[in-house]
Amino acid sequence: MANTYTDENGKFARGNPGKPRGARNTATKAVEGLLQGEAESLTRKAIDLALEGDTVALRLCLERIAPRRKDTAVQFELPPMECAQDAAEAAQAVLQAVSDGDLTPIEASTVMSLIEQYRRTLEVTEFEMRIQALEMGR
Structure with missing residues (x-):
């Protein structure tokens, strides 16, 4: 028996037989239907509860006003990388910035990843320049 996932021989249909793009879960649709038109009153209630001292409502409101930063800028001396x-x-x-307390180990790890990616880019560029010089010398 053929359905949207299989053909008449029972084989999977070509392409991606999963949910169509933009399809939403039935439960999500139901919740959205229930909340339709209530956003303003629910927001007002959360604010009122937060102002009354409800810590959960307060945290919810603060997370909307000033969400947690996922990343922060780091500043320290980094020599230029030309090769x-x-x-x-x-x-x-x-490593010196970590030992001086200017960077945390996690920040240093992130910066080191960037350095390594840039080093690889420089390395490939150097190889390309060498190859072009060799080819021009022929």
Whole structure:
């Protein structure tokens, strides 16, 4: 028996037989239907509860006003990287910043990932330049 997932022989249909793009869960649709037109009154109630001292409502309101930052900027001295070998100096600067307390180990790990990606980019660029120089010398 054929359905939206299989053909008349019972084989899976071609393409992606999953949910169509933009399809939403039945429960989600039901909740949205119940909340339709109530956003303003629910928001007002949450604010009133927060002002009365309800800590859960207060946290909900504050998370909407000032959501948690997922990332922060870090500032420290990082030497310029003009060739792949400069990555070693940059890595040393990151380690020094951690030991000085200017960076946390997690921040340093993120910066080191960026340095490594940039080092690879520089390395590939250097290889391309060498190949072009060799090819022009032929």
